[in-house]
Structures are given as C-alpha cells and as structure tokens.
Amino acid sequence: MWLAIDIGNTNIHIGIFEDDVLHSSYSVKSEISRPLLENLEKILNPAAITKPQAVVISSVNPKTEVFVIEYIQKHFFVNPQFIGKDIPIPMVVLTDQPEKVGMDRLVNALAAFERTKSWTIVIDAGTAITIDVINDRGAFMGGIIAPGMGISSKALHYYTALLPEIPITKPKSILGKNTEGAINSGIYWGTVGMVSRLISMLCDELKCQPAIIATGGDAQLLASEIRLITAVLPNLALGGIKIAYKKNLPSNLRN
The missing domain is CATH 3.30.420.40 (ATPase, nucleotide binding domain)
Known part of the structure; x- marks a missing residue:
C-alpha cells in the first residue's frame, strides 16, 4: 500500500493505492486547522491502515505541505517524496520557464x-x-x-x-x-x-x-x-x- 496526496490551495486529495489500483480516495479542506488534523486522523489512522510503502505528494500549497509532512512523519515514520523534487515528471514541458x-x-x-x-x-x-x-x-x-x-x-x-x-x-x-x-x-x-x-x-x-x-x-x-x-x-x-x-x-x- 502507498499514498498519493495532492495538496491544493483549497482542498487536499488523498488516494490510497494498492499497487496500481486506487483503493479509496478522500478530499478535505486544506486550511490548517483543527478540522484538518481531525480529518487526517480519520483517513490516515495508523491503527486502521498499514504503514505505507511510500507517500508521494504533489503540492502547490507550501504552508499546508509542512503540516502534512509533519503528520506523515510522526504517525508513519516515512519521509514523503515530492513530485518535481524527488520524483521527476516524465513529460516534456515546452514553456518559457x-x-x-x-x-x-x-x-x-x-x-x-x-x-x-x-x-x-x-x-x-x-x-x-x-x-x-x-x-x-x-x-x-x-x-x-x-x-x-x-x-x-x-x-x-x-x-x-x-x-x-x-x-x-x-x-x-x-x-x-x-x-x-x-x-x-x-x-x-x-x-x-x-x-x-x-x-x-x-x-x-x-x-x-x-x-x-x-x-x-x-x-x-x-x-x-x-x-x-x-x-x-x-x-x-x-x-x-x-x-x-x-x-x-x-x-x-x-x-
């Protein structure tokens, strides 16, 4: 099992994968707050799911990104990998920058x-x-x-x-x-x-x-x-x- 997490400006989308198959997905508000922590505790409860082999994150929200990293590291002892930093995008990008x-x-x-x-x-x-x-x-x-x-x-x-x-x-x-x-x-x-x-x-x-x-x-x-x-x-x-x-x-x- 591994996790894919898409951190946007308004919402966080979480996917729980078994190999190539998306087993379940969730969406929560990305504003850093008590409800965000409670939602993460419900969805990513170490007592309910096995330790993920990997956690892969795509993010455009640096503040919430830090919050999610700390939660993952604290509860699963896994260092998330980031698309674009740790994992390259396998796509040619034909833009100026x-x-x-x-x-x-x-x-x-x-x-x-x-x-x-x-x-x-x-x-x-x-x-x-x-x-x-x-x-x-x-x-x-x-x-x-x-x-x-x-x-x-x-x-x-x-x-x-x-x-x-x-x-x-x-x-x-x-x-x-x-x-x-x-x-x-x-x-x-x-x-x-x-x-x-x-x-x-x-x-x-x-x-x-x-x-x-x-x-x-x-x-x-x-x-x-x-x-x-x-x-x-x-x-x-x-x-x-x-x-x-x-x-x-x-x-x-x-x-």
Missing part, C-alpha cells in the same frame, strides 16, 4: 494524456481555473490561468461595501431577481462563457479538435453547460501522481 509550471497542472496533464494519447485540453476548475494543452506526443505546451468561481465571489465581496459572498451554483435563469441571484448568474454564466470561448480559440489555434477533460471541484458545474467537455475525472491528479511514481521505480518493482 518549465521549472515554474505548477505541479498540479503537470500531474493532471500526465494523467490526461495517458488516457487519450492524443491532443488534449485539461480544464482544472478549482480555486483558479487552468486550461492546459498537451500535444499528440505527450508534451505540455502551456495554458491559461483565470480566477475560479469561488474566488470571484470572494473578490466581489471583499472589494465592495455591500455585495455578499455567495456559493456559486447553476442558475435556473440568466436573469437574477435579487442581488445574490445577479452575482450567481454573472459569475456562473460569465465563467461558462469564458471557458467555452477559450476552448474555441485554442482549437482554432491548434487546428484540431482535442479531447477535453475537466477536473477540480467545479468541473461538473461547468461540464453541464460546456458540451465539448468529453470527461469529468475527479481523481485526475492522483492518477498523474501514480504515473510519475511508478515510472520512477526501478524496472523490477514496476507492475
């Missing part, structure tokens, strides 16, 4: 291409919305980063005197009948329109119709209105961590 591309984007891209083996667009709809392109040889070509729906709502509340912060859902109508409805409609339909238009522009520039895969907390919300999305895969990042980890093992230990 490959070393600055977020590990979350790369593990998503790795898992998506493993599934499609062709030109692919990956949409990660989380705290930020990333739209990334992988070519037909499996190289990461670059992408787009935009605000996610949640932080758009937070920004409206923070930078105005009277507008509330609200959770974003799919509206029944585009026409908001109150302040909350107007905000919800603006952020939801604005995001759908933005992502749809960006996909269209990318397809025109690439001169092909890539496979389009969505992941992240708001992926299903977007996919319900963006028909070009061919699959919604909540555990895409865990799959990318698995691929990188397995390819880095000595050949006699790979399945």
